[in-house]
Amino acid sequence: MAHGPAEGITRWLYTTNHKDIGTLYLWFSFAMFLTGGFFAMVIRAELFQPGVQLVQPEFFIQMTTMHGLVMVFGAIMPAFVGLANWMIPMMIGAPDMALPRMNNLSFWILPFAFAILISTLFMEGGGPNFGWTFYAPLSTTYAPDSVNYFIFAVHIMGASSIMGSINIIATVMNMRAPGMTYMKMPLFVWTWLITAFLLVAVMPVLAGAVTMMLMDINFGTSFFNAAGGGDPVLFQHVFWFFGHPEVYIIILPAFGVVSQIIPTFSRKPLFGYSSMVYATAAIAFLSFVVWAHHMFTVGMPIAGELYFMYATMLIAVPTGVKVFNWITTMYRGAITYETPMLFCIAFVILFTFGGFTGLMLSVAAADIQYHDTYFVVAHFHYVMVAGAVFSGTAAVYYWLPKWCGRMYDETMGKVQFWLAFIAFNITFMPQHFLGLAGMPRRYADYGLQFADWNMVSSVGAFLYGGAQILFLYNVVRTIMYGEPVKEAKVWEGAEGLEWLVPTPAPYHTFIRPPVVTSSAAGEDEWSISGATPHVAFKAAPGAG
Amino acid sequence: MSRTVGNKSLLLKLTFLAVLMFSFAIFVMPPLYNLFCDILGIGGKTGSVYTAVDVEIDKNRSVEVQFVAMNNATMPWEFYPKNSTVWVHPGESTKVVFYAHNRTANDMVGQAIPSLIPSTAANYFHKTECFCFNNQPLSSGEEADLELVFIVDPDLPASLNTLTLSYTLFDITNNLNGNLAMLN
Numbered sequence: 025m026a027h028g029p030a031e032g033i034t035r036w037l038y039t040t041n042h043k044d045i046g047t048l049y050l051w052f053s054f055a056m057f058l059t060g061g062f063f064a065m066v067i068r069a070e071l072f073q074p075g076v077q078l079v080q081p082e083f084f085i086q087m088t089t090m091h092g093l094v095m096v097f098g099a100i101m102p103a104f105v106g107l108a109n110w111m112i113p114m115m116i117g118a119p120d121m122a123l124p125r126m127n128n129l130s131f132w133i134l135p136f137a138f139a140i141l142i143s144t145l146f147m148e149g150g151g152p153n154f155g156w157t158f159y160a161p162l163s164t165t166y167a168p169d170s171v172n173y174f175i176f177a178v179h180i181m182g183a184s185s186i187m188g189s190i191n192i193i194a195t196v197m198n199m200r201a202p203g204m205t206y207m208k209m210p211l212f213v214w215t216w217l218i219t220a221f222l223l224v225a226v227m228p229v230l231a232g233a234v235t236m237m238l239m240d241i242n243f244g245t246s247f248f249n250a251a252g253g254g255d256p257v258l259f260q261h262v263f264w265f266f267g268h269p270e271v272y273i274i275i276l277p278a279f280g281v282v283s284q285i286i287p288t289f290s291r292k293p294l295f296g297y298s299s300m301v302y303a304t305a306a307i308a309f310l311s312f313v314v315w316a317h318h319m320f321t322v323g324m325p326i327a328g329e330l331y332f333m334y335a336t337m338l339i340a341v342p343t344g345v346k347v348f349n350w351i352t353t354m355y356r357g358a359i360t361y362e363t364p365m366l367f368c369i370a371f372v373i374l375f376t377f378g379g380f381t382g383l384m385l386s387v388a389a390a391d392i393q394y395h396d397t398y399f400v401v402a403h404f405h406y407v408m409v410a411g412a413v414f415s416g417t418a419a420v421y422y423w424l425p426k427w428c429g430r431m432y433d434e435t436m437g438k439v440q441f442w443l444a445f446i447a448f449n450i451t452f453m454p455q456h457f458l459g460l461a462g463m464p465r466r467y468a469d470y471g472l473q474f475a476d477w478n479m480v481s482s483v484g485a486f487l488y489g490g491a492q493i494l495f496l497y498n499v500v501r502t503i504m505y506g507e508p509v510k511e512a513k514v515w516e517g518a519e520g521l522e523w524l525v526p527t528p529a530p531y532h533t534f535i536r537p538p539v540v541t542s543s544a545a546g547e548d549e550w551s552i553s554g555a556t557p558h559v560a561f562k563a564a565p566g567a568g
Numbered sequence: 569m570s571r572t573v574g575n576k577s578l579l580l581k582l583t584f585l586a587v588l589m590f591s592f593a594i595f596v597m598p599p600l601y602n603l604f605c606d607i608l609g610i611g612g613k614t615g616s617v618y619t620a621v622d623v624e625i626d627k628n629r630s631v632e633v634q635f636v637a638m639n640n641a642t643m644p645w646e647f648y649p650k651n652s653t654v655w656v657h658p659g660e661s662t663k664v665v666f667y668a669h670n671r672t673a674n675d676m677v678g679q680a681i682p683s684l685i686p687s688t689a690a691n692y693f694h695k696t697e698c699f700c701f702n703n704q705p706l707s708s709g710e711e712a713d714l715e716l717v718f719i720v721d722p723d724l725p726a727s728l729n730t731l732t733l734s735y736t737l738f739d740i741t742n743n744l745n746g747n748l749a750m751l752n
Contacts, residue, residue: 122575186586194578198571228586232593247598251640251679251738258601262593323687325610 040124049106056098092156117201160248203540215280290357363437367418378406399459429528430506450484
């Protein structure tokens with residue numbers, strides 16, 4: 025316990041400390057978020073007016089492709105892995121992650137993957153120009169030469185994700201404090217456990233897809249090449265067999281974050297803990313059997329369309345269980361509206377909105393009209409940005425005082441929230457109208473009838489980008505000059521082991537495991553034995 | 569420490585799961601996809617070489633078979649069916665001829681890929697001989713009559729009276745791989 029972090033750059037290069045690695049993941053993800061955001065700004069600037077002004081169409085499509093890839097694999101996924109690294113050991117009373125050296129490796133290969141990916145933009149022939157879904161034959165027969173770098177980068181990202189997930193599963197299954205049964209784990213831990221299983225199951229499928237691409241491009245096989253007896257539609261099946269669970273990989277940890285924060289600021293335990301756990305598991309299971317709803321226009325048999333349509337609609341049931349859980353948790357709670365709570369309430373509203381447009385898209389007959397239009401773009405930005413990014417922002421505000429022992433500027437946080445909330449809706453709400461009117465995605469130019477809403481959308485996008493700069497400023501200012509926080513329990517209504525350790529969280533926590541016991545009243549009591557004074561409190565999850 | 573043992577055992581199991589899923593994607597999903605297409609007759613893929621069996625020719629029924637030929641992307645050959653429509657009785661063997669002409673100054677190799685519409689009829693359309701079973705090397709300026717011998721199965725559902733067989737001709741000069749053509 026005596027020794028702290030090493031000095032200098034080697035602290036970060038050689039670290040096996042879960043908090044250091046969590047920090048690395050979070051900063052890396054934010055850097056990628058700004059990079060992907062910059063690409064988005066290029067896209068919106070070009071679409072500000074009809075016609076080709078700033079970038080050529082060939083470069084524009086590289087921007088949409090890279091924006092998607094960087095945001096999904098570089099910003100959102102590492103952000104939640106970072107949160108998992110920081111919080112899971114503290115939430116389950118473990119001294120560190122189960123496999124600390126692999127943890128170091130899984131982070132440090134990521135910057136290389138993205139350096140390779142982004143470097144393709146500067147290569148002859150340009151970067152990936154086939155959309156983030158990289159459908160064959162666009163990504164094989166017609167791909168730029170840089171596609172091999174893209175494939176290698178995806179392999180590294182996949183390896184990183186798989187190692188990260190194995191680590192999380194091993195930590196959760198094997199490192200819990202005595203008495204911390206599965207049904208006492210905080211929901212963030214639960215959602216991450218299920219997410220990690222999804223990752224281990226589908227990231228290898230993505231690796232398989234890009235490997236088959238690699239073989240088709242360089243070694244004369246014909247997995248996706250019709251001339252050799254293959255089938256490009258097979259690519260779409262393989263991709264979406266990965267891709268659909270992937271969207272839940274992105275959103276389930278966000279559900280976990282929201283399920284931690286809403287009870288805290290409602291000062292009530294989560295309405296239905298076990299129903300949340302089962303709903304998460306149900307969503308994870310269903311995510312494996314609905315992939316072809318992304319492919320309603322490929323010419324599936326009618327029976328296939330109907331099956332994938334109904335199975336997709338079924339997901340609304342466990343998702344509804346979650347949304348109603350959050351609402352009933354807030355109902356008659358003593359709510360205060362700190363920044364994390366504001367982001368979570370916005371999450372519930374906007375994610376539900378995105379869920380409903382998802383239901384519209386699940387109708388096979390209607391999807392043929394919506395397919396590959398801005399309606400789809402609007403839909404997945406409502407669930408990805410208002411879902412994953414809002415909850416990630418909420419998580420940073422919520423745990424930042426615990427991490428660095430300083431309180432962020434609440435006013436600035438609220439300003440950022442309202443700016444982000446309003447700008448987000450200005451950006452993406454009009455894209456629904458554009459899509460329904462028939463504007464296709466991934467084009468640098470559009471018909472004059474789409475001009476007005478595109479201009480509105482671009483203005484919103486620039487404002488939203490500005491909100492992220494404010495976020496960065498607020499976080500940096502907090503770390504450097506924020507008002508010190510002394511209480512272990514930073515938020516009055518917060519429950520869980522992470523709020524029992526001192527603030528800021530020491531470099532090593534739970535060297536001696538805490539003991540979680542159940543009192544006669546059936547309430548869980550969590551305590552830390554050892555030097556720290558005995559602390560017990562009524563636990564939020566699992567109560568009753 | 570038992571935790572270390574537990575962690576290592578989990579690491580091994582989960583790595584195994586990852587390797588398993590990787591193999592599933594590469595070795596199981598493509599054959600499974602083809603199997604599904606075969607069984608359900610979707611994708612319009614017609615079968616490989618068919619050995620004719622002795623069946624009664626259904627003289628009371630006539631089926632219209634249409635032929636479409638097109639070139640993929642940059643394929644410069646001239647390629648068309650000499651007869652675009654034939655009427656056949658189910659069970660009878662019919663020969664049709666496609667014309668191909670390499671108009672370029674280069675020796676090239678083409679590969680025709682079939683697709684049948686409606687795709688539900690794919691399992692009732694049998695080819696005993698087809699140029700699509702092999703690739704077609706044509707030297708510069710060479711022309712060829714490409715033959716197709718087919719039988720429409722007498723079990724073809726009564727609701728289907730018109731079948732359209734389309735061939736897309738691919739340029740595989742730079743991507744020769746003899747075995748793969750057999751998949752058609």
